[in-house]
Amino acid sequence: MRLTGTARVYFVDHNTKTTTWDDPRLPSSLDQNVPQYKRDFRRKLIYFRSQPALRPLPGQCHIKVRRSHIFEDSYYEIMRQSPTDLKKRLMIKFEGEDGLDYGGLSREFFFLLSHEMFNPFYCLFEYSAHDNYTLQINPHSSINSEHLNYFKFIGRVVGLAIFHRRLLDAFFIVSFYKMILKKKVTLADLESVDADVYRNMNWLLDDDTAAETLDTTFSTNDERFGEIVTIDLKPGGRDIPVTEENKKEYVELMTEWRITRRVEEQFQAFAEGFHQLIPQELVAVFDERELELLMGGIAEIDCDDWKKHTDYRGYTEQDEVVQWFWKCVRAWDSEKKARLLQFTTGTSRIPVNGFKDLQGSDGPRRFTIEKSGEVEQLPKSHTCFNRIDLPPYKSYETLVSKLTLAVEETVGFGQE
Helix, strand or coil, X not given: CEECCCCCEEEEXXXXXXXXXXXXXXXXHCCCCCCHHHHHHHHXXXXXXXXXXXXXXXXXXXXXXXXXXXXXXXXXXXXXXXHHHHCEEEEEEECCCCCCCCCHXXXXXXXXXXXXXXXXXHCCEEECCCCCCCEEECCCHHHCCCHHHHHHHHHHHHXXXXXXXXXXXXXXXXXXXXXXXCCCCCHHHHXXXXXXXXXXXXXXXXXXXXXXXXXXXXXXXXXXXXXXXXXXXXXXXXXXXXCCCCHHXXXXXXXHHHXXXXXXXXXXXXXXXXXXXXXXXXXXXXXXXXXXXXXXXXXXXXXXXXXXXXXXXXXXXXXXXXXXXXXXXXXXXXXXHHHHHXXXXXXXXXXXXXXXXXXXXXXXXXXXXXXCCCCCCCCEEEHHHCEEEECCCXXXXXHHHHHHHHHHCCCCCCEC
């Protein structure tokens, strides 16, 4: 592997005396049957981690914390150091404990710290409307007067973990990853933020008389510490009625408000800290699902537990296509299992107590396989209900092909 004058990575084959932009070590270079998504993701990871901006600097960065005060001590230690110092080799020290950090202490540090700093007790983050294990920014975090400094700190910690190839024990709603990547949020993203508003917006779009019935304007109310404040979604919005003609614009603006504008200050502080370690142009090579795996890693998924806590509609556990489905899942590696979980539930995160505690938008909701669709169609997922619509395919090979295509090559497609 070499670098051009502009720091672009290229590869040298010393046997054939040729150069190429593509890493010849990748399976994609050898087997064109590898799914496109998998080829791209591996190439992105190698590209991302080979960039000069992500190479540790000479020297050491010492961080000393007490286990009992890991949030407070980490805030002081990380915020007092410059971004340049934070890019040096991490040397984590837990007060009162012997041991040199050869990687194990820093892994434990990020695991423990992520448990603390994302704890809803601090009012910085809260659980999503979808479940009690994916996180979103708390729009009322200003109850903590130092909240913006804390968000900058959290941004630094997330960037620090990615820079030093460590994982965080935290998973966020999809729109949070989209915001990091500067991707446009959609109405589908609103469900995990506010399920009631999501349903109302869908009703407004689908019903030709809804705008007249709703009788509202381009404004919304927001509660701020017991006081109701009117927010204009556009200049003069409280005086502009919502009609059949402009309701799509209203839905777009309401979606933007509920997901991004409402937490804009907090996110900008987070982004400032994050980009002190991870350049925007580098992280932008990933999509939102890949970014989740980059930050949180790929969990070991217990297929027996998954199958045990699955419901069926139109199928039974004994049906051949269901047997093929589980055979396919068991044959997949951890990365593909995680992608399937993302496709069907919205996140690769598994509840602490396993699949029996899987949550939907309306409370506990078991994973469900429903008989639906034509055999030439791809499987379709409903993340709010943890459900996959699986057509009655006629062969195992067809099921594997269709499911692989749906999971790996169709980010956002076939999902509701």
